[in-house]
Amino acid sequence: MRLVWLIASKDIKEAFGRHAVVYRTLIPGVLLPVVYGVMTGLMVRDATANPRMAAHMASQIPLFAAIVALIGSFLAIMIAADAVAGEKERRTIESLFATPASDLEIFAGKVLAAVVPALAVGYGGGILFLVVARLCAGGHPLPLPAVLAAAKLIAMGVPLITTMLAALGVIVSARCGSVQNATQLSGLATMPVVGGVVYLAFRVSAWSHWELMVLLVALVALCVVFLLIGAKTLGREEIIARLE
Amino acid sequence: MASVIEAKALTRVYRGSRKRPTIRAVDRVDLQVGEGEVVALLGPNGAGKTTMVRMLSCLLRPTEGTAAVCGQDIRERPGAVRGLCGVSMESPGLYERLTAERYLAFFARMYGVPEGQTADRVKSQLTAAGLWERRGDLLGGFSKGMRQKMNIARALLHRPRVVFLDEPTSGLDVEAASAVRQHIQELSQDAETTFLICTHNLPEAERLCHRIAVMNHGRIVASGAPEELKRRLFGGRGYRIRLRRSLPRYGDLVRALAGVEQVELDDSGLLVRISAPEQEVNPVIARRLVEAGAEIISLAAEGHTLEDVYMRLVRDDAAAGSRR
Numbered sequence: 001m002r003l004v005w006l007i008a009s010k011d012i013k014e015a016f017g018r019h020a021v022v023y024r025t026l027i028p029g030v031l032l033p034v035v036y037g038v039m040t041g042l043m044v045r046d047a048t049a050n051p052r053m054a055a056h057m058a059s060q061i062p063l064f065a066a067i068v069a070l071i072g073s074f075l076a077i078m079i080a081a082d083a084v085a086g087e088k089e090r091r092t093i094e095s096l097f098a099t100p101a102s103d104l105e106i107f108a109g110k111v112l113a114a115v116v117p118a119l120a121v122g123y124g125g126g127i128l129f130l131v132v133a134r135l136c137a138g139g140h141p142l143p144l145p146a147v148l149a150a151a152k153l154i155a156m157g158v159p160l161i162t163t164m165l166a167a168l169g170v171i172v173s174a175r176c177g178s179v180q181n182a183t184q185l186s187g188l189a190t191m192p193v194v195g196g197v198v199y200l201a202f203r204v205s206a207w208s209h210w211e212l213m214v215l216l217v218a219l220v221a222l223c224v225v226f227l228l229i230g231a232k233t234l235g236r237e238e239i240i241a242r243l244e
Numbered sequence: 245m246a247s248v249i250e251a252k253a254l255t256r257v258y259r260g261s262r263k264r265p266t267i268r269a270v271d272r273v274d275l276q277v278g279e280g281e282v283v284a285l286l287g288p289n290g291a292g293k294t295t296m297v298r299m300l301s302c303l304l305r306p307t308e309g310t311a312a313v314c315g316q317d318i319r320e321r322p323g324a325v326r327g328l329c330g331v332s333m334e335s336p337g338l339y340e341r342l343t344a345e346r347y348l349a350f351f352a353r354m355y356g357v358p359e360g361q362t363a364d365r366v367k368s369q370l371t372a373a374g375l376w377e378r379r380g381d382l383l384g385g386f387s388k389g390m391r392q393k394m395n396i397a398r399a400l401l402h403r404p405r406v407v408f409l410d411e412p413t414s415g416l417d418v419e420a421a422s423a424v425r426q427h428i429q430e431l432s433q434d435a436e437t438t439f440l441i442c443t444h445n446l447p448e449a450e451r452l453c454h455r456i457a458v459m460n461h462g463r464i465v466a467s468g469a470p471e472e473l474k475r476r477l478f479g480g481r482g483y484r485i486r487l488r489r490s491l492p493r494y495g496d497l498v499r500a501l502a503g504v505e506q507v508e509l510d511d512s513g514l515l516v517r518i519s520a521p522e523q524e525v526n527p528v529i530a531r532r533l534v535e536a537g538a539e540i541i542s543l544a545a546e547g548h549t550l551e552d553v554y555m556r557l558v559r560d561d562a563a564a565g566s567r568r
Contacts, residue, residue, distance in 0.1 A: 003354060010339065010350050017341030091337035095398065097303055099354040100327035240303045241258060 003101045007109025012117060015079045025075040029121040032071060033129035036064040040129070041136020048140055058146040059202060061133075065150035066197050068129050069158045072122030076114040076162045077190055080169025081182035083110035088239065089179060097236050104231040107170060111227065114166035119159060126154040152212070153200065160219040161197065165190060167226035174234055177242075248406055248438040249277035249300060253309035256295050269295040271462035272309065277455075279405075282432045282439040284449035286554055287459035293442040294334070296459070297408045300440070301331045314405050327355060330399035334410040334442075338391055340384030344375055347383055347394065348401055355402035369397035372427055374420075388415045396424060400431070407431075410442045421448075428452055446550045458554060460561040473553045481522065484546040485529070487513035488539035497536055498529055515546065 015021050040061060047054035087093035096106065130150075133142060169186040176182035200215075207215075253272045260266035270292040277283050285293045298304040300311055302322035310317060316324045339347055348366040357365055370376040373393040378386075383394065392415055399407055412428070413421035429452060431437045443449050449456055450470050457467035466473060471481060487494065495509040503520030518525045526543065533540060 006350065006353050010342070013346075014339055014341050087337075090340070092339055094303065094333050094336050095331070095351070095395075096354075098301055098326060098329070098331040099351065100323045100356065101354060102323060236303075237305050240298060 003099075003105045004109045004112060007096075007101065007106060008112035008116065011079070011083065011110060011113030015082065015113065015117070021075070021078055024078065025071065025117075025121060029071050029075070029125050030128070033068045033125040034132050036068060037129045037132025038136050040064060040133035040142075041138070044133065044137035044140050044142055047143075054143070058143050061143070061146035062150040062153055063198065063202065065126055065129060065154055066157075066200070068125040069122045069154050069161075070194060070197060071125055072118035072120075072158060073162050073165050073190065073193070075121050076118035076166040077169045077186045078183065079117065080110065080114040080166045081173050081176075081186045082179050083113065083170045084173040084234075084239065085176045085179045085182040086173075088177070088243070091243075093239060094243065097240060103234045103236055106236070107231040107234045108227070110170045110173075111163065111166045111230070114169060115159070115162050118162040118166065122154065122158040122162065126150070126158075153197075156212075156216055157197065157200065157219070160216070160223055161193060163223045164219070164226050165193060167223065167230045171226070171230045171233065174230075174239060246279050247276045247312075248279045248281075249275060249311065249313055249440065251275040251296075251300065251309070251311035254296070254299060254306050254311050255308040256292075256299055256304060257307040268462050270299065270306075273459075273462070273464055275311075275457060275464060275467075277438055277440060279438055280432065280434075280436060281455060282428070282441065282453045284453040284456040285440060285442045285459055286444070286446070286449060286456055288558060291459040292462040293459055294410055295462075297331070297333075297410055297440065297442055300406075301329045301408050302326050303331070327402075328405050330402065330404035330407040332395040332399040332407075332409050332412060334414060336395055338383040338386070338394055341382060343380050343382055344370060344386075344394060345379040348397060351398050352401050355404075357402050365401055365403075369401050373397045374423065389417055389420045392416055393420065393424065396427070400427075403437075405436065406438045406440070408440050408442075411444065412441060413443075413445060413448060425452060446554060450550045456550070458557045460558050463561075465561045466557050470550050470553070473557075474548050474550075475519065477553055477556050478548045481518055482546045483516045483518070483522075483526065483529075483543060484512075485514045485516060485533070485543050486541040487533075488541060490514070491538075494533060494536060494538050497532055501525070501528060501532065504529070513541075 040057070043053060043057040043060065047057050084093065087096060130147065168189050172186045172189065173182040176185060251273055253274065254270055255272050256270040258267045258269055273296060285296060287293050295304065299306050300313060300318065302318050302325045305319065310319055312318065313325045314328045316328065318325050342350065345366055348369060349362055352362045352365055367376065370379055375390060375393060386394065396409065396412055399409065413424050416424060425448060428439060432439055441453065455467060455469050456473065457464045459465070468476065474481060490509060490511055490513050492509060495507050495514060498504055498514060498516055499507045503518050503525040504516060505519040506517040508515040516529065530540060530543060
């Protein structure tokens with residue numbers, strides 16, 4: 001676990017040294033929660049006098065929360081796509097592979113490096129969204145069922161979806177020759193996930209505990225499968241063999 | 245001397261594709277390197293030197309054959325082998341957004357250097373590389389020579405028992421290359437660290453290495469100490485002794501000495517070929533000649549260089565290959 005964390009912290013430092021990563025994630029990571037928070041807060045004010053608005057708002061809060069949480073996942077994809085392909089491009093991969101770290105430790109380190117900042121952005125964005133919404137609501141309380149549904153979605157969904165996407169991103173990155181290819185391919189893989197998250201955002205408040213439990217178990221299982229496949233197929237040997 | 249590296253029929257085949265042919269990069273290579281030895285792998289581009297080093301350092305798995313590094317099988321215990329080796333490949337990249345100090349500290353931890361010793365090890369390596377003053381600078385701003393020094397520092401950081409260096413002085417200025425060579429020489433003197441160095445720099449190989457192995461077309465075509473190879477290919481080492489007066493008795497006198505293989509007499513003096521180490525034979529030759537009344541004007545090595553050996557071996561192998 002020590003080596004996993006070492007690799008992850010090194011990758012995080014490297015990633016946040018790149019201006020592109022900072023600008024493309026932190027700006028929407030702050031901007032979107034604030035904009036959606038303001039919109040939600042204003043809707044809460046109107047909802048007290050308008051029952052139709054209240055119903056609409058109940059469905060919008062989890063959706064906004066999901067979108068805010070997804071920004072973290074995009075960051076995960078960006079970091080994961082660079083994880084191996086970037087090291088190949090910069091010719092640093094050989095020194096890393098020459099260390100005693102196992103394939104599993106290297107893979108897990110790369111995934112963790114993508115997950116940790118994504119979680120920070122996802123959770124931070126979620127909290128910021130709720131705080132701004134509460135402030136803009138002008139003393140009116142936020143609808144509790146909608147807030148709870150959003151909280152559930154962020155608390156449970158974000159780590160699992162982020163881990164899954166990060167694992168997928170690292171798997172793709174290990175097989176691509178360039179960061180550009182890896183980013184494009186990983187980006188394609190996120191499309192169904194985005195669709196799934198938006199669908200969940202509309203449905204989650206209506207689901208029973210059992211249905212939620214099944215979804216959670218399915219997501220955990222998918223994460224484990226991705227992590228195992230990734231560690232087994234990191235292809236340290238193939239990556240070195242393909243280096244010029 | 246115990247073998248630290250022992251390769252048996254080590255083979256690596258890169259499977260071809262539609263764009264690339266199948267390449268047998270290393271072909272049934274046997275290699276033994278003793279503890280504390282410094283061995284150079286010489287050979288033209290594409291001879292299989294880098295693939296050989298990558299297999300021995302567990303970066304690549306052999307297609308056939310096996311090898312043990314410090315008694316650990318490279319197929320069965322790759323993690324243990326990696327921990328025992330330091331590797332610096334030719335022009336590898338650095339983590340450009342880390343400082344020199346953080347970069348080395350990262351690798352020290354990756355190699356399991358005890359936490360209490362990390363700072364000291366990093367400092368000693370940066371000092372040895374002449375980069376201590378730049379420890380807080382980002383590696384992205386380092387010159388090619390400084391990068392190469394950082395790579396060697398990284399390879400030596402955890403005090404590995406075996407160090408693989410691929411072109412360690414390539415891209416370095418004369419002063420930096422000399423410092424790197426001196427560093428390797430110092431480390432090799434403690435007889436605990438074994439070096440396998442891939443290089444195209446023949447004078448460097450001759451100066452640093454106890455033994456050289458010449459590779460061509462994936463095979464080791466010859467190996468031995470540079471002097472031994474010269475002797476094997478061109479006869480004993482030759483010295484030209486210029487004398488004020490060249491007399492036949494001087495030739496007879498030298499011919500009778502132990503370690504002298506052949507003596508030729510001409511107008512300017514003697515051409516002596518020796519089979520024993522020069523430091524043992526040459527002083528005796530000079531003393532006996534002076535005692536016999538000869539006036540020595542100069543005594544200089546007149547022999548073949550490692551380049552001659554290398555060129556002969558590669559040419560002979562190419563000729564043998566075309567016959568095959």
